[in-house]
Amino acid sequence: MLEFRNVNTYYGDLHVLKNVNYNLGAGEIICLLGGNACGKSTTMKTIMGIVRPTSGEVIFEGQRIDKLSTAERVRRGIAPVLEARRLFPRMTVFENLEMGAFTRKRGPEFNEDLDRVYTLFPRVKERRDQQAGTLSGGEQQMVAIGRALMARPKLICMDEPSMGLSPLFVEQTFEIIQTINRQGVTIFMVEQNAAMALSIAHRAYVLQTGQVVLSGPASELRENEQIREAYLGEMQVAAE
Amino acid sequence: MSPFDLLLQQIINGLSLGSMYALLALGFTIVYGIMELINFSHFNVFMIGSFVAMGVLSLFGLQGQSILMHGAPLVVALIVALVVTMVACGLLGVLIERVALRPLRGVQGPMAMITTIGVSYVLSNATMLALGANTKNFPNPIPPMTFHIGTAQITAFQIVIWVLSALLMGGLYMFVQRSKLGKAMRATAQDPDAALMMGVEVNRVIMTAFFLGSALAGAAGFIFGLYYNFTNFGIGFTAGLRAFTAAVLGGIGNIPGAMLGGILIGLIEAMAGQYVGAKWADVIIFSLLVLVLIARPAGLLGRLAPTKS
């Protein structure tokens, strides 16, 4: 459904993504692992069109999208859950959800999607008239996911959804992600919390200084020695 | 006039002037809120607004200080002049953005701001060359009906200013709060990258901001002409600087702040004229600005460091 073919991305002289290839199948949960500054967020920005690749192709549902505007990509069915949530702080929760549906006409479908969000997150419904900036971190994450759903996306790109959340809440968030995925939405998820991410993902890619160094089914990566050493240390400690 | 009536009279005058400054201040604040750009070309969009209004009124035969029309025809003439002025200024603002500022989008540093200063001078000099440097008589077409409160008087024309300003500011507020494009403007002001990723087209938002701000500047130019009964190519700099001060005083980027700041500046100008001499108005205005910014660096209603990550 989404493919990167030999993508290279630069910020000025800084070469961030180096000949990167991804191939995401429809209906999958794919996670992208990697240390700080290896280009995970840059991957998300490249998908959304905030950063343009210098060479290579980004293909969505068989068509090249790397020259399209961000708005057009959203219209075609790609929605982001941004790093650190990035809600509009001085707009209400409801207005934030409306912004998620910005590229779509207001109609019965809007109300259906709103119901879907409120069913997934009853808490969001309770807070609908509150300023988003005054919500707790966990509530903000719900709104951020809800806002992405309001675009009625085929693919949601999440940048570190577990960042800054309590362990209990991380678990809930991952359950929600699975629920959304079962409703037919493909999920591409950047995570530092590798153990959690690999437990729900179907497949994973590992990025190191801008290059894909490993990829495969999540179950295999869980068993991989390198991964265990680099990313799963915490899980082992927790499991013992 | 008793001291109380005198004060009341200056409040009435100050509110009229203040409405004008508020309309003008809104343009600075809307554009700043979205682009963090101080747009000095706004000064002279306002000035050109006064000339456009004068031109349209003269097409209706309204010239000089005598009252030539009454009732419905007068109302129609005024409304047409207002609408034409606002649309013309709105389009001028959009043109300035498109031609002079868009090529500089994303360039770091003060280049865009300096460019707006350049555009401002181009507008004022072009007006001077085209229409002459002499001060023009702005028509005074509204019948001198007055209402009295004690010995203080409210003229029909002041009521027109209040009603007009209230409608325009209320309309702007509703637009920004309720309409889809208005919400996109607020979202862009709060987090431009996130707004972009919701599918907001930034160029459209910026064009809207320039159109609305400049249209309000046109309305303010019209009011200036009606209030002072003159205009010339230089009015943009004095009135514009005061309105800019109003926007900063209220908290630049904040819409209610610009309205409040404008009204305050208008009241100060009127009071200064009455009690200490008009030439002190700017001294008082800028002293107050300094004091307010010491106590509240973000302005009266402004927020320091907007919540952006």
Ligand SMILES: Nc1ncnc2c1ncn2[C@@H]1O[C@H](COP(=O)(O)OP(=O)(O)OP(=O)(O)O)[C@@H](O)[C@H]1O
């Ligand atoms: N707008 C930018 N301009 C210049 N350099 C940038 C920009 N954005 C990111 N970078 C640089 O690109 C590199 C990759 O950044 P990126 O945000 O993709 O990392 P990341 O993998 O998401 O890291 P983290 O886990 O810390 O979020 C970093 O070295 C970063 O400093």
Ligand SMILES: [Mg+2]
């Ligand atoms: Mg990142």
